[in-house]
Amino acid sequence: MHPLYSVALIRTIEHVAAGRLPEGALMERAGQAAADAALALLAAAHYGAPVLVLAGPGNNGGDAFEVAAHLAHAGADVTIMHLAGSGATAPERDRALQKAQASAARFVPPAAQDIAGKPWQLVVDGLFGIGLQRPLAGTAGALVDAVNALACPILALDVPSGLDADTGTVVGPDGRAVRASHTITFIGDKPGLHTADGRDHAGSVTVAGLDIDPALYPTTAVHLNGTDLFAQYAQPRRHNTHKGSYGNVAVLGGATGMAGAPVLAGRAALHAGGGRAYLCFAGAPLPLDPGQPELMCRAADGFDFASAVTVAGPGLGSSDDAVRMLIQVLAAPRPLVLDADALNLLALHAPLRDALAHRTAPALATPHPLEAARLLETTIGAVQANRLEAARTLAQRLGAYVVLKGSGTVIGAPDGRLVINTTGNPGLATAGTGDVLAGLAGALLAQGWPAWEAALGAVWLHGTAADALVAAGTGPIGLTAGELVTEIRAQLNALAR
Ligand SMILES: NC(=O)C1=CN([C@@H]2O[C@H](COP(=O)(O)OP(=O)(O)OC[C@H]3O[C@@H](n4cnc5c(N)ncnc54)[C@H](OP(=O)(O)O)[C@@H]3O)[C@@H](O)[C@H]2O)[C@H](O)CC1
Numbered sequence: 089m090h091p092l093y094s095v096a097l098i099r100t101i102e103h104v105a106a107g108r109l110p111e112g113a114l115m116e117r118a119g120q121a122a123a124d125a126a127l128a129l130l131a132a133a134h135y136g137a138p139v140l141v142l143a144g145p146g147n148n149g150g151d152a153f154e155v156a157a158h159l160a161h162a163g164a165d166v167t168i169m170h171l172a173g174s175g176a177t178a179p180e181r182d183r184a185l186q187k188a189q190a191s192a193a194r195f196v197p198p199a200a201q202d203i204a205g206k207p208w209q210l211v212v213d214g215l216f217g218i219g220l221q222r223p224l225a226g227t228a229g230a231l232v233d234a235v236n237a238l239a240c241p242i243l244a245l246d247v248p249s250g251l252d253a254d255t256g257t258v259v260g261p262d263g264r265a266v267r268a269s270h271t272i273t274f275i276g277d278k279p280g281l282h283t284a285d286g287r288d289h290a291g292s293v294t295v296a297g298l299d300i301d302p303a304l305y306p307t308t309a310v311h312l313n314g315t316d317l318f319a320q321y322a323q324p325r326r327h328n329t330h331k332g333s334y335g336n337v338a339v340l341g342g343a344t345g346m347a348g349a350p351v352l353a354g355r356a357a358l359h360a361g362g363g364r365a366y367l368c369f370a371g372a373p374l375p376l377d378p379g380q381p382e383l384m385c386r387a388a389d390g391f392d393f394a395s396a397v398t399v400a401g402p403g404l405g406s407s408d409d410a411v412r413m414l415i416q417v418l419a420a421p422r423p424l425v426l427d428a429d430a431l432n433l434l435a436l437h438a439p440l441r442d443a444l445a446h447r448t449a450p451a452l453a454t455p456h457p458l459e460a461a462r463l464l465e466t467t468i469g470a471v472q473a474n475r476l477e478a479a480r481t482l483a484q485r486l487g488a489y490v491v492l493k494g495s496g497t498v499i500g501a502p503d504g505r506l507v508i509n510t511t512g513n514p515g516l517a518t519a520g521t522g523d524v525l526a527g528l529a530g531a532l533l534a535q536g537w538p539a540w541e542a543a544l545g546a547v548w549l550h551g552t553a554a555d556a557l558v559a560a561g562t563g564p565i566g567l568t569a570g571e572l573v574t575e576i577r578a579q580l581n582a583l584a585r
C-alpha cells in the first residue's frame with residue numbers, strides 16, 4: 089500500500105515527530121536526503137558543477153540552505169538566491185542559513201535575469217513547500233518562469249513551488265509553478281503530486297520519510313494505485329474451464345451513427361478475458377463486426393440483461409428508448425458499468441439515480457470531468473480544482489464506485505476510500521479510449537473481480553497499455569483507442585503470470 093497524506097496530516101505527523109527530536113533534526117534529515125538526491129542527479133560530474141539553489145522565506149527555504157551547504161561541501165559550485173520574507177523565521181531555518189553562509193556557497197540577489205544563459209547542471213527548488221498560501225507573483229513568479237525555461241534537471245524540495253500539495257492544482261489565479269523533473273517529498277507522499285497538474289509539475293517523485301516512527305502515521309483513506317491492490321484477481325487459468333467460466337459482457341449502446349463505441353467496448357471486453365461479448369444496439373444492430381466476428385450483435389430490445397455484466401453507455405444517445413433500456417439494465421441483479429451517455433442520462437433523470445441507489449449488485453461509473461460535473465451539478469472547473477473531493481462526493485451520492493478520468497485518474501469508493509492512478513499518458517486523450525476502459529472494466533467484473541479491484545485494475549491496465557505502446561514508439565501523438573485493446577491483453581496476461 090502506498091499511502092498519500094493531506095497537508096494537514098503531514099503537519100500533524102511533523103509536529104509530533106519534531107516534539108521528540110532535537111530542534112532542527114527534521115530539517116537536517118530533509119536536507120541530507122535532498123542533497124543525496126541532488127548528488128545522484130549530478131552523478132560523477134558533481135565536482136565544480138554549477139548548481140542554482142532557490143531558497144524561500146519559510147522552512148522550505150531552510151531545507152534549501154541545508155542542501156546548499158551539503159552540495160558546497162561536496163565540491164559543487166553552488167549559487168544561492170535567497171528570497172527572504174519579512175515575517176519571523178523558525179530557529180532551525182536560521183541555523184540552516186548560517187550553515188549555508190559558512191559554506192563555500194555563493195549568495196547572489198534573487199534576480200530572474202541572472203538565471204538564463206548560465207550553464208546550470210541542476211536547480212534545487214526550495215522556494216515554497218506545503219506552506220504556499222497564494223499564487224506566485226512578483227520576484228517569486230519571475231524566478232519560477234526563469235527556471236522553467238532552463239533545460240537542466242530541477243529537483244523540487246517537498247512540493248514544486250506554486251503547486252497545491254492536496255489538489256495538484258497550480259495555486260491561482262494567474263499563478264505558476266515550477267515544472268520539476270524530480271521531486272523529493274518529505275515525511276509522506278502527497279496527493280497533489282499525482283493528479284490534476286501534479287504529474288506535469290512534480291516529475292518523478294521519491295518520498296523521504298526522515299526516519300519518523302511509522303507509529304506516528306495515521307491510517308489514511310487515500311492511496312496510490314499499484315498492482316498490490318488487485319493483482320491477486322488476475323489468476324492463471326485452469327484447464328478444466330469453458331467460456332461460461334469467464335462470464336458474459338453485454339454492451340448497451342450504439343444508437344444510430346454511434347456503432348463504433350460499443351464495438352470498441354466489446355473488443356476490449358473480449359481481449360480482457362470475457363467469455364462472451366454481446367453488442368446490444370439501441371439503434372439498428374450491425375449484422376456483425378467484421379473486424380471481430382466473435383462479437384455477437386443484438387437489438388437491445390428483448391435482450392436478457394440479467395444474463396450478463398452490462399457496460400451501459402457507449403454511443404447510447406439520449407432517446408426515451410435509451411432511458412427505458414437503462415431502467416431495465418439497472419434492474420438486473422448483476423454488476424454494471426455506467427459510462428458516457430448512461431452517465432449523462434443519470435444526470436438528467438432522477439428516477440434513474442433512484443434505481444441505481446436501490447441496486448444490490450455493485451456499479452462502476454467511469455465519468456470524465458465534464459460528465460462528473462453534470463452528475464454533481466457543478467462546473468468542470470470545480471471538479472478539476474479538487475478531483476479527490478469530486479470523486480469522493482460522487483461515489484457517496486451514487487452509491488457506486490467512481491473512476492474520475494484525467495491526468496492522475498482518481499478512483500473513489502462509496503465508503504470514502506480514494507486511489508490515484510499512476511499509469512497512462514496524453515496518448516489516451518483520443519476518441520474511444522473511454523469505451524475501451526468501460527469494456528475492460530466490464531470484462532474484469534464478468535470474470536469475478538470485486539468491483540473495487542476491477543476499477544483499480546482496469547484503470548491501471550488501461551494506462552499501462554498506453555505507456556507500453558508509447559515506449560514502443562506508438563504515440564503518444566496519434567495513439568488510437570483500438571491499439572490499446574491487444575496491449576491490454578498482453579498486460580493482463582503479464583499480471584496473471
Ligand atoms: N512539515 C514537514 O513535514 C517538514 C517541513 N519542512 C519543510 O518546511 C516546509 C513547510 O514550511 P513552511 O514554513 O510552513 O512553509 P513554506 O516554506 O512552504 O512557505 C511558507 C512561507 O512562504 C510565505 N508564502 C506563502 N505563499 C507565498 C507566496 N505566494 N508568495 C510569497 N510568500 C509566500 C509564507 O508567508 P505568508 O506571507 O503566507 O505568511 C511563509 O513565510 C515543507 O514544505 C518542508 O519543505 C521540514 O524541513 C521537513 C519536514
Ligand SMILES: [K+]
Nearest residue numbers: 213216247249
Ligand atoms: K519547493
